[in-house]
Amino acid sequence: MTGYAVGATEVADTFAEAFPMRFARVVITAATEAWALEAARSMTGFATSVIGCKCEAAIERSVMSAETPDGRPGIAVLLFAMDREGVGKRVVERVGQSVMTCPTSACFDGLPGAEGTVALGGTLRYFGDGFQASKVIAGQRFWRIPVMEGEFLVCESVGVGRGVGGGNLVIGAGDEDVALAAAQAAADAMRGDGIALPFPGGIVRSGSKVGALTSKSMPASTNHQMAPTLRAQVSDTLVPDGVGAVFEVVIDGVSEDAVREAMRRGLHAAAGAGATHVSAANFGGKLGRFHFPLSELRDPP
Amino acid sequence: MTLTLTLRAQPPARVDVSALIPERLVGLHESAVGALDLRCGGETVGVGDLFEVSGAGVEDEELVFAGDLRRFDRIGAGMSSGGIEVRGDVGAWAGAEMSGGVLRIFGDAGARLGAAYPGARVGMTGGEIVVTGDAGEEAGAGMRRGLVAVGGRTRGGAGLRMLAGTVIALGGIGAEAGLGNRRGSLVSGRPVEPLPAYAFAARFQPLALRLQLLRARSLGLAVGDALVSGMWARWSGDRTELSRGEILIFDDEGSRE
Numbered sequence: 001m002t003g004y005a006v007g008a009t010e011v012a013d014t015f016a017e018a019f020p021m022r023f024a025r026v027v028i029t030a031a032t033e034a035w036a037l038e039a040a041r042s043m044t045g046f047a048t049s050v051i052g053c054k055c056e057a058a059i060e061r062s063v064m065s066a067e068t069p070d071g072r073p074g075i076a077v078l079l080f081a082m083d084r085e086g087v088g089k090r091v092v093e094r095v096g097q098s099v100m101t102c103p104t105s106a107c108f109d110g111l112p113g114a115e116g117t118v119a120l121g122g123t124l125r126y127f128g129d130g131f132q133a134s135k136v137i138a139g140q141r142f143w144r145i146p147v148m149e150g151e152f153l154v155c156e157s158v159g160v161g162r163g164v165g166g167g168n169l170v171i172g173a174g175d176e177d178v179a180l181a182a183a184q185a186a187a188d189a190m191r192g193d194g195i196a197l198p199f200p201g202g203i204v205r206s207g208s209k210v211g212a213l214t215s216k217s218m219p220a221s222t223n224h225q226m227a228p229t230l231r232a233q234v235s236d237t238l239v240p241d242g243v244g245a246v247f248e249v250v251i252d253g254v255s256e257d258a259v260r261e262a263m264r265r266g267l268h269a270a271a272g273a274g275a276t277h278v279s280a281a282n283f284g285g286k287l288g289r290f291h292f293p294l295s296e297l298r299d300p301p
Numbered sequence: 302m303t304l305t306l307t308l309r310a311q312p313p314a315r316v317d318v319s320a321l322i323p324e325r326l327v328g329l330h331e332s333a334v335g336a337l338d339l340r341c342g343g344e345t346v347g348v349g350d351l352f353e354v355s356g357a358g359v360e361d362e363e364l365v366f367a368g369d370l371r372r373f374d375r376i377g378a379g380m381s382s383g384g385i386e387v388r389g390d391v392g393a394w395a396g397a398e399m400s401g402g403v404l405r406i407f408g409d410a411g412a413r414l415g416a417a418y419p420g421a422r423v424g425m426t427g428g429e430i431v432v433t434g435d436a437g438e439e440a441g442a443g444m445r446r447g448l449v450a451v452g453g454r455t456r457g458g459a460g461l462r463m464l465a466g467t468v469i470a471l472g473g474i475g476a477e478a479g480l481g482n483r484r485g486s487l488v489s490g491r492p493v494e495p496l497p498a499y500a501f502a503a504r505f506q507p508l509a510l511r512l513q514l515l516r517a518r519s520l521g522l523a524v525g526d527a528l529v530s531g532m533w534a535r536w537s538g539d540r541t542e543l544s545r546g547e548i549l550i551f552d553d554e555g556s557r558e
Contacts, residue, residue, distance in 0.1 A: 070511050071529065106508050133484065133545070135467065135509045136427070136446055138516050144509050153508040 004298055009271035009278055010240070011294050017282035018259060018290040021050075021080045021165035021252065022087045023196075024118065024158045025110030027063055028099055033073035039105045040075040042098035047079070047090075048199045051219055055081045055090040056165060056252050058196035069108045070153075076110050078196040080252045084160050088118030091158060096124050099154075100145070106153040109140075114159025121145075121154035164290050167251035167259035170207065170226065171270045172277040176245035183247035185273035186266035190251060194258035199250055207248040210283060223281070240277045248281060256290055264297040304334065304359070306352035308368025308389075314342025315392065316351065318366075319375035323383025323402065326358030334358065363405075366391075371411065377404040380428065393437065394418075399428040399447065405521055409434035409453070415468075416461075417443030425449070425466060431520045438475075441468035444485060450517035460487045463546070467513055471524065474548070482539045482546035486510075489550045490528055499538030504552055507533055527553060 003013040028043070030036035040059050047057035056079070063074035079094070081087045099107050107120070121143035125132040128145040134156070135142050141156035171186055173179035180203075187202030197203075212221035224230050225238040226246050239246065249266055253259035267278050280294055304326060317340040326334060334357075335349025348354060358364070363384040366376065370391045377385045378397040386405045387395075393411035396404045397418060414436045417424030424443030435453035442458070444466035453472040460468045460478055463485035468474070473491030480496060488510060511529055518524040531553035537544055 069515075070508055071515060135486075135513070137448070137509070137512045138429075142509055142512070144507075150503075150505040151508060153512075 003294065006268060006271040006278075006298070009275050011267065011271075011298075012277065012279035013295060014280050015282055015285070015291045015293040016166070016168045016263065016280035017285060017288035018164050018166040018168075018292065019288045020290070021056075021082060021163050022084050022160050023078055023080045023163040023252070023254060024087050024091050024160055025060065025076055025078050025254075026091065026095065026099075026120075026158055027068060027074045027076050027108040027110040029063075029068045029070050029072040029074040029106050029108065030102065031072065031104035033062065033075070035102060035104050036073055036075045039099045039102035040077050042102065043077055043094045044079075044198075045098070047094075048204075050080070050082060050165070055079055055086065055094075056196065056198040057090075057094070058198045058202075058252075060196060061191075061193060070106060072106075074108075078194075078252065078254070080163055080165050080196065080198075084116055084118060087160050091118065091120055092123045095120060095154065096127070100124065100127070100147070100152045103149060107155065109155045109158040111159030111161055112140075114161050116160045117157040118160055119156070120158045121156045124154055161254060163252060163254045164256050164259045165252040166288060167253060167263055167290075167292055168281050169249045169251075169263055169266050169270065170246060170279040170281055171249065171275045172240065172243035172246040172279070173275050174242055174244050178274045179243075179245040179247055182270040182273040182275035183249055186270040186275075187249050189265040189269035190249060190262040192262065192265075194254035195262045196252045197249060198252060202249055204248040204250055207246075207281060210287075238279075243277055259290070260292055260296070261301065263292055263294075264299075265301045267294065267297050268300045302356035302359070303362050303365055304329075304331075304354070304356040305365040305367065306334075306348070306354055308366075308370060309351060309353055311369070312341050312346065312351055312372055314344070314372075316341045316346070316373045317375050318370075318373050319378040321348070321364065322377060322380040323358065323364045323385060324381060326364060327360050328358055330357045331355055371409075374411070376406075377402070377430075380404065390434065396425065396428070396430040396449075398424055398426070399430070400426045401428045403428065403520060404430045406430070406432045406434075407521065408432075410436040410440075410451070412437035412439060412456070413442060414440040414451075414455075415444060415447070415449045416441060422462075423464065429516070429520065431517055431522050433522060435472065436470070440470075441466065441485070444468065448513060448516070450513070450520075450522055452522050454491075460485055463487075469513065469517065471522070471528065479539060479546060479548055481542055483542045484545045486546070487548045488533075489548065491551065493548075493550055495536045495548050495550075496538065498540045499536040499548055500540065502535040502537050502547075504532045504534050506530070507535070507549060510549060
């Protein structure tokens, strides 16, 4: 099987395999964008992979003051988990520990009208130890939780939507510098509305395979087929000739379309930034409901 | 087309217009609305005799009253959904015991705006009332939930025995506001001396109030930026009740409007 070329970049004839996930979007506001960003970074820390972190979360975008409910600068955060219950637990933990604690912050639902909701302020309010108060504003309930600074304002609940987790691009080049620059260009191009790149800088250097060769209990282990240093050591290497470093960009999105279009942007950005090979990770197509063939991404965005 | 009731002439006595709320008028055309009866003093008069009726009751559209309606009481009283816009002053008990919907009055309101009826413990249980002018005595009395936002002043006794909810008077709440208040919020855009049953807590920027002021602005109230982003003094009370209520008084040194 052969793929196609975008400029000097070879694109493999394969597909990314992704899974249905549930997600919430919270909008964190603060007195300054810098403080909103602090809260958002803290909330999305250690949320790279649902296997190890119980959720995947990332900053989606900055929200202008004119667009936020309280007219202050804001940051939209997307948080993905495998089911609604998981989203509910993680969002309460993370808003409670990372947003409520952050100076001047407030937290709003960024997914009004979603089909389902999970409690947020409705649970966090108990931190107020009986001194909390609620206000229904424009039909939506908020909780005022007294804190040492003043009050933490948080919405009663947040919407939960059906999203897609695990879209990806695997980007390789002759040496690490070029491969990383191409992966960074891809990640930068992929970020946007409805997209979360949960790994550091959006990039994973330690892509994994399901299970392990040496252990039955490990859920995941290194993707030895894509490790360039093992090329001469393993019989099933998938590292193309001439590739010295490989990075993966993992994408969670609010819809199949959002993921596909982000992959399209990423693929063409990586090609423009010197990637020699672009591929994608899958599990043979048996595990994930969503398949994103790279052949569908040939047309530039 | 929006259902609009324009006052023809002043009635001979006070008129109870509580029957004219959006939820009861959906699907009615102007002739059917004009044929409805209202109490006018001890008499009954037709809506069509008092108002020029145009349009029809349509869901999700505001019902509009126009004219000097100071002799018309209970506009929007008991409404649970929909919207009413009044272009003129209104009488007493506007929005009394409302449970939902939006009542916007571009003028002054009389006494007992959004209040409980005499003897009733609970007044408004939801919905929003915006008054661009002043409001009379005991606005928001007995309120349990909802928002009353007044661009001007409220007269004495605002928030009397309120259980919860919010009464905002950008031009200042009158004397003896918040007597018997349990968990409600009274908001004064001008300096005011709270009752002795209230105690000063702190100056801060109440974000919930910010949202409410922005909401009131979106409903047509002129709310200055200084109020939205400024500092407010929180007084807690009524200490003869739970002491969980509050009076918020605009207290932005140097930028007072």
